[in-house]
Amino acid sequence: MKIAIIYHSETKNTEKVARIVAKGAEKVESIETKCMSIDNIDETFFEESKVVFFGTPTYGGSYSWQMKKWLDECKLKLAGKVGCVFATERYLGGGADNAELALISQLLVRGMFAYSVGASEGDPYTHFGAVCINDGTKEQKERVEIFAERVAKNAKKLFDK
Ligand SMILES: Cc1cc2nc3c(=O)[nH]c(=O)nc-3n(C[C@H](O)[C@H](O)[C@H](O)COP(=O)(O)O)c2cc1C
Incomplete structure (x- = not known):
């Protein structure tokens, strides 16, 4: 099952976090990921993907x-x-949660199924998605990896029937 990871990144923080998302998701058997900057999208891979992660820096408290x-x-x-x-x-407190919610709004408008695992699998909680300060502390990076692995595991249950 394919998972696309699309990000915008000017100073590479979000790009680095995207790579951690890929690492976490690929811990799940038969998951294939591709990290893609918004400037360089592999449209075939995107179309074949069941799950799409969107990564953004926080700008003015939003995405x-x-x-x-x-x-x-x-x-x-x-x-x-x-x-x-x-x-x-x-x-x-720089607004990453709000950036995520605003981004999720747009995904809903486009007919996507928004998913974050949330608090359903216990600690670490990922209420709206993963958040890192800059490219993440050690703990934040671990949380990103667990978040992505959980998403991949649950998506497989959903799609791989
Ligand atoms: C125009 C602009 C607005 C920003 N606004 C915020 C903000 O509201 N809150 C915050 O914590 N960081 C803010 N930042 C910092 C970036 O969110 C942060 O450095 C981010 O990790 C950059 O991601 P990138 O390296 O992938 O480009 C802002 C940066 C820029 C350039």
Whole structure:
């Protein structure tokens, strides 16, 4: 099962977190991932993906305008896929949670099934998605990996019948 990881990143924090998402998801057997910057999308891989992670830096307490522009102009079919999010921020309380919720709103509008595992599997809780300050402390990186692994495991249950 394929999982696409799409991110916007200017100074590589979000890109580095995207690679941790890939590592976590690939812990689940038969999961294939691809990290793609919004500037360089493999459309075939995207179309074949059941799950799409979207990663964004926090800009002004929301998601980046570049990610918004990409989504607004995106002609790819998002509907019917599971959509998950992660965000980086510079400061604790810098608005990454809000960036994730705003991003999730857009995914819902496009007909995606928004998913975050949430608190359903205990600690670590990922209420709206994974969050890292810059490219993440050791603990934050571990949480990203667990988040992605849990998403992949549950998506497999959903799609691999
Ligand atoms: C225009 C702009 C606005 C930003 N606004 C916030 C903010 O509201 N809160 C915050 O914590 N960090 C803010 N930052 C910092 C970035 O979210 C943070 O450095 C992020 O990890 C950058 O991701 P990147 O390296 O993938 O580009 C802002 C950065 C820029 C360039």
